Amino acid sequence: MTSAAFDLAAIGAGLSFAAAVDELAATLDTSTSAVVSAPPGTGKTTLVPPLLASRATGRVIVTQPRRVAARAAARRLAQLDGSPLGTRVGFTVRGERAVARETRVEFVTAGVLLRRLLDDPGLQGVDAVIIDEVHERALETDLLIGLLSEVRELRDDLVLIAMSATLDAARIAAVLGTDEQPAPIVDHDVPAFPLTERWAPSSALRLDERGVTGAFLDHVARTTASAARELHHDEPAADVLVFAPGAREVSEIARRVRDATDTFDVRELHGRMPAAEQDAVMRGRRADERPRIIVTTSLAESSLTVPGVRLVVDTCLSRTPQRDAARGMTGLVTAAASRSSCVQRAGRATRQGPGTVVRCVDERTYAAAPARPTPEIASTDLADAALLLACWGAPGGAGLRLIDPLPADSLSDALTVLHGLGAIDDDGRATDEGRALARIPTDPRLARALRDGGPAVGARLAAEVVALLGGDLRTADSDVAQALIALRGARTPDARRWRSDADRLERLSTATPGVRSDLDGVGLVIALAFPERVARRVEQISGGATFLLASGTRAGVTGPLAGVEWLAIADVARASGRAAAGSGAVVRSAATLSEEQMEQAASHLLTDRVEAEFVGGRVQARRERRVGAILRSSAPVRASADEGRDAVRRTLQREGLGLFTWSSSAAELRCRLALLHRELGAPWPDVSDLGLLAALDTWLAPELESLASGTPAARLDLTSALRRLLPWPEAVRLDELVPERLEVPSGSRVRIVYPAPDDPDARPVVAVKLQECFGWAETPRLVEGRVPVLFHLLSPAGRPLAVTDDLASFWSGPYAQVRAEMRGRYPKHPWPEDPWAAAPTRHTKNRAAR
Template sequence: MTAFDLDAIGAGLSFAAALDELSAVLDTRTAVVVSAPPGTGKTTLVPPLLASRSPGRVIVTQPRRVAARAAARRLAHLDGTPLGTRVGFTVRGERSAGPATRIEFVTAGVLLRRMLDDPGLDGVDAVILDEVHERALETDLLIGLLSEVRELRDDLVVVAMSATLDAARISDALGTEALPAPVVDHEVPAFPLTERWEPSPTPRLDERGVTRGFLDHIARTTADATRELTRTDPAADVLVFAPGVREVSEIARRLRDTVPDVDVRELHGRIPSAEQDAVIRGRRAGATPRVIVTTSLAESSLTVPGVRLVVDSCLSRHPQRDASRGMTGLVTTAASRSSCVQRAGRATRQGPGTVIRCVDERTYAAAPVRPVAEIAVSDLADAALLLACWGAPGGAGLRMIEPLPAASLTDALSVLRGLGAIDDQGHATADGRALARIPADPRLARALRDGSPIVGARLTAEVVALLGGDVRVAEADAAQALVTLRGGRTPDARRWRSDADRLERLVAPAPGVRSDLDGVGLVIALAFPDRIAQRVDRTAEGATFLLASGTRAGVQGPLAAVEWLAVADVARASGRAAAGSGAVIRSAAALSEGQLERAAGHLMTDRVEAEFTGGRVQARRERRVGAILRSSAPVRASAEEGRDAVRRALRRDGLGLFTWTGGADALRRRLGLLHRELGLPWPEVSDAGLLDALDTWLAPELDALAAGTSVARLDLTSALRRLLPWPEASRLDELAPERLEVPSGSRIRIDYPELGDPTARPVVAVKLQECFGWAQTPRLVDGRTPVLFHLLSPAGHPLAVTDDLASFWSGPYSQVRAEMRGRYPKHPWPEDPWAATPTRHTKKRAAG
């Protein structure tokens, strides 16, 4: 085995100076964090260093395919060996490696799926996770899985590398509870960077995304700066950062029209690998200056030689989960400042450079400090399935940088259960393991597997390649997009055709099965049954559809005339395209009702829905697809359906649904006081207590309501009496009587306190004259609770409130007498209330 010549490979690379330190750390530790600026050579030097220390294979992960290919080609070139021999790569759909390969560059997704078949990584001595600072979801998952593998394999070396990373968090995740992984930090003096600010006179974003005016501004700014640069430094190239492929193409087209003497290139993941490699290799001496328009692809994982000027849109496109709809889509937002620093650094890798930011300094300062980790904003269905197959549902027991967000994980597990990919305990089923081995989102994997026998392997593969390829779908018509791709020669079409070929090879052929565009909707519905949608409204501007998930979304164009859609992509939006729904359909196909039933049988229900409304039970037989109501007809509810409807209404709206008569309310208050003062066995009659005991006290009434009786006809007094405890119930009138006899002989109703007030007292409101001579205040509940008297005037107005009658007669009464006897001269106001005869009549009538 010939060792790698580190001196030759590292010539001119500053990270060569850090190799001794890293090697010394690796002598004692098997997990290391490496932090070094872009362009220093860590991706080129660390893999051969590790390969020189052990005989096994070294795996190096990259977040993107183009970066994995480029890094492998560069290292193979520096090693002087053909690509695919000592140094190789494996990415989705492409492989150049063999049994003798010592260093293999792969995407993180390739390694994740490889570990499902080979969890011990037999024959692998080291894994290097590059560009960890990007916090790609798959890299985060690898950190967790590799930490567990290292518990079983103490010889496996794991190195996490990045230009800028939160070293402490990565170190904790890679290390142990007691001992974090050591950090090797390599710093080099940066070449000078000149910052310029060129804000756009028009907004960067509107409801449709990046505005045309802003794209014009970027192109003009780039053209002017390129002309200036080529006059002063003809050997320099320009790198322009745009948020996505569409913007890259638009800016490149404008530049070709305005600076025809410059070689304008595009660089993103959807151009052929040969074109990507040509950009990364740089230009030959004396060749035409280049302007390279790129996505965030070139932000940190690639070195583009010769760049001295960066023009930055300061925008980025990333996945973002819409929690209210349980969906994840790509959104365009302000790029984080750390990302913008990375982009600017492209201009100073080989000498002094300049960055032109197409915003003002205030807007730049308001951007987030660093990008949000994908794990926090992405759809987690694929990640959750991989973890379930690994045997760690939800990441349980793994040392990860941060846990999977609970809400997103719950949604993902719900999706997986709907696919039959996991069981009730969250462990992968046989179907789930089969889906996990298809390199696609589990929903697309399910569509590929189940759609092929129905509409044919080719059409299914073509649709899945379209859905997974981030291809822009004109007017949201996925079927028409397929037609365009089939006849196209664009980079999108070539990439789509390659993906479709690869996917077709993953499923068994279905002889004699063939379908054309009418099968597109079925494949989409198999992938996303919860996005089957029915048109609910149509206007001149478009139509609104209701999805099975409950979301409403708008669409314009030909699909607005379709009754049923299988929706592949829906995103939050505003304006006419959203049709007032708050969301817009971006990709869909027509769906027949027969296809609907085939794809979404598990979402279809046919049941009686009973509701208690308007004081009665009403029922309808409803056929639904998720939230979509297909038909509804009135029926008579069964007894159980009716009882359940009443129970639901009571738990939702409370006991206020009933009409409480005075007698029922009074009995409830009496029972409430007894429970408050004596406790059990006297029943708890608060709302919560009564709702918990519905079947104990209200069973006959529930049956009556279920049979159609109006709520107004219920006798709740009789119902409450069912709660009376025996034999204690025989003392109800003694402990908490309905009325109290006063000295005049009147029997006055006792007003018992409202429920829930622990200090409120029973009240008797009685005319003052009826209580003359009454000294002892009566007490209820075996003497525990004194009655509170409201002593009234002859006209029924309150004169005094007291629970101490003796004190009242001896004191405040004299003042009340002085104020009232002139106002009510016909009624007795004796000087001595102790000796007066209690009466409810006037003096004349009392005397008669």
């Protein structure tokens, strides 16, 4: 590599950050890490890389979150350096590379550097890494900080700098530094030019179940055209920047603005555009060209500086990945942009002078938006990140200095996916298959589809499908096969980019050349990537259908695909309204799948087993063939003894012992045993629901066999079953400790009602006519005298007159009041003034006299 230094004075001419270069250089004299915080447009991305290159002999790598930003930054620095792009200054992004042996500064996307680290963990030949736009909290950027912090533990000469327009500098500094010493912070701020805020809310909804509404896009276009005319009147040389949430909305707004005015050169800027068109926007315009209206996604928020802008029109919407944990899916969701993002966007109007922002919402809606964007690590699918960490040797990020840890639920789901792909072992370490998948620059599931689908359907078709699914391309009527047909014959930027990605993926395929397949293989490739999303139609509705996925999710389908039986679904998202067919989700891309292909792709989800259930007191069984949650066939069969026993056990554990019909003798025995266990403990058995369910095989084994063979539950003799729990030799004292009946002074043997097993405070009760207990002073006690009997003393008609466990006190006190009230009502029965001297009787006075 050449050691020629960059001319920092020439490169920094006119850039605000030039004033901070000396401070950063002095900081790097004493530290190999730093955090640089400076507003967008100040020149930090242009000046910091050549500063580091001038201090080192090796290469300086600068990461950007987007390809267009990496290319634009490299082109800008090469231009200021006066060197051809790809010599002293170069770039590497997915599918494109302009780098030479003498390259001193290389701009890359974060994903490129992550995969480079897997091949070269020591980053040989690299002296410094600059991670730019840290504040965006892209997942790959967060991971890079963690991995590079570990690399620096082995390479204390590697310089690491994190840069951002706005960030929690202290937090990043703590991660980049050590436990004892955070990284130093270089904070460069400049006085901002005045910004005029205007509000232009729409009377129409911004969002509905399908996304951004057409009426709102009309409003944004009208607002843009009107504001641009005003600006052009006052500042003919100024340009307009319009922020939309995604590429579709960019195109729709641009088309509408072109229809509304021909005064302006309306340009689009988003990640799907060809590099040449992106670069043309970034170069600005000549003085003799028409003023521009540039409609862009969030990529121009901070990572790119579009020259000449003095007016920003903001939809205040953004599109971000969001994980639906309940359905196990992740998709791009359009929602209100965070206020910090909106501030970044507005700041694009004041880079070169006073500017204006027109927000297409009212102030209340703006104030209700989240303060900051959610870090991508907290909201997106983590399969790719988890595989990379496993290959690095830090499963789940263990031991890494990360800004935020990986969320446990999302990580668990990701590890389940990787384990199913054979990418990690039981300990979470990467397998050889996992390392092979990690080297394919796409989601691990799509990488698996490329590797396994190529031999089955041909390397080209597998690569085409994976390129389409990984490229965030829209599919008309959700049909991936039809989308492929359209792309093959198109010459659009999307088609060219897709074709380039497919070429690259085909070269990575391990399939033997020559295998060819028609579009019938599209569904198989998708199913190989997402076997849990194979789906069967379960309901036909007007204009669509509901499909059940193997994962258990239901999703609505409209259009031609609603008429097929089996689908391989690539993308399913939360939704409402007609498109979701009442399922809460809608299929966004899928392909027809044959049952044979389903079995090939989802073989590990296929089951063929007898499902026995205990229903209505009987064991019923059916032989069911399933793929995951999808029932393919079901037929009644006779359950085996084991299947029947398991069915009864499952139902009892789920619904409890109330399924049985308890005879009075069985219920009484259970209550007696419960009292003994309560008062004496072991060896008397625990006959609560939990106790009996835990000991099913001890007391109910023969009955379980009977139930399994078809005997109705109502025929079981639970009294005999409970007697199996009686402890020996203690069981001989059962009737002594807890007798069934109690003899009262009249000679009657009255049944004792024992408390229910689930009532720990209740007492055994004897309900007896008051006259049968005359003269009884000693209240009887059960269980070795531990438990007094509670008497319900009844009237001749059997109604309770008193409740007591102290007969002596009753006769001496309350009895007199009872006698006064009852003797007139029941004159035929004895109500002696002295109950101690009266003879106990169960008869009337006349019959007792006889």
